[in-house]
Amino acid sequence: MNLDFKKIELFAVAIYSLSSLALFIILAPLISIFLITDLETIDKILISDYRYTAQVYSAFTITLEASVIATTILLLIGIPLGYLLSKFEFRGKEVIEAIIDLPLLTPHIVAGIMILSAFGRRGIQGIFGFGGVEDSLTGIILVMMFVSLPIMVDTVKAGFNSIDIKYEYIARSLGANRFNVFKDITLPLAKNSILAGYILAWARGVSEVGALLIVAYYPKSINILIYEWFMVYGLKYAAALSVVLLSLFILIFASIRVLTR
């Protein structure tokens, strides 16, 4: 019995130690970036020095605009796709699921080159001759959509999958056709997953930088600005801007957690 007890203790210690190590990997960079940043630099880039503030507010505006447009379009196309993959059986479904998850595994620079070749001057833009993708807001939106699509679709699909089929059966027996069931039953019951999909996809889009370096360096989004400041001024200003961005993210996620509790 004693031996068993010791074994259990050892097991618990191992679990706690390894879990702490996992947390440390996230917490160490998070805490240290706050520690190396001084308030004076933050004041300079956000309030007092126009050379920096103009760039920061412009980059934030562009990032917010592009990310909200990208995620809203993704919501409109991601819900039907998630529903299709959750509720319908058809040939080639697994292939489509694998294709949707491809952006998760694609190196970010490669994703940028793929987007440029498909939608740039040598792709659809060149063929149809419509507005620019390279170095444009459209380019940023396309990049954000490409990298965020799997997160949106997978989260929404998981939400649809988690709904007990009996509710849809009962609604149909009461006279609802497929569309009414979708509108009145499936969609409201999946609303938390849809909201989670929207937030996660938005966050993923905002955090992209690799593909943006290739497709749309200009207009400068916030991550491009952080990258540029790091290359030009070193860690000090890049870290200060990163802290501002991180604080915003933490605030948004904490508020959502509280609101959806």
Place this chain on the structure above:
Amino acid sequence: MIEIRDIEVVIKGFKLEIDYMDIRDGEYMIVMGPSGVGKTIFLHTIAGFIRPDEGRIYIDGVDVTRLPPEERNISIVPEDYGLFPHMNVYENISYGLKIRGYSSREIINKVTKISQYLEINDLLHKMPSHLSAGEKQRVAIARALIIDPKILLLDEPLKSLDPRLHIKAISYLKNLREKLRFTALHVTHNIIEAFYLGDRISYLSDGRLVGTYTLKEFIDSEYGEEYIKGIRELSKMI
């Protein structure tokens, strides 16, 4: 009248066969049989959730085999009642009427009438998560009956009730049926439910409908004997 002819359903290697069954208007038909014999598959086939591989289902002589569930006018009460968790009791009960395009006034009148019948008029603004099992059962029955279905399918609707409530619920269903005279197909394992509520009993065994019996015929059959034997043994133990 509902007629089921030569139905064959194959799902994941399981085969259900019903050669013939009829349920007359106003009749309360009980379906019994061991677990895993295909009783729920049978109900889902009648409701239109599962399309049979062979055979035909007729309602008042009209072939509904290929009709989607929403065009059959058959309602169902599942084992755990399946109340829509995001709608309150009023919204649950009125859903079928709203879908059918009834006016708000008609909906209010009908919901008020049926909720008085089922003694749930004080629950209308409650969410399903705040109801007891017995209350959920009444709401589910109200939601199913308000559309005036051709047949009400009940899939072990009293299974999750504790013994005290169970007896009460059987007697409640019996009274309700006498008041409203609806046609029902009620799946159960419970012989007391079957004898108290049923007009006839259909028995499924090994994926086949082996017969439809009056209560007296069922007691005399080999399947009924098993149940009676079980009750005798239980009473000896007590």
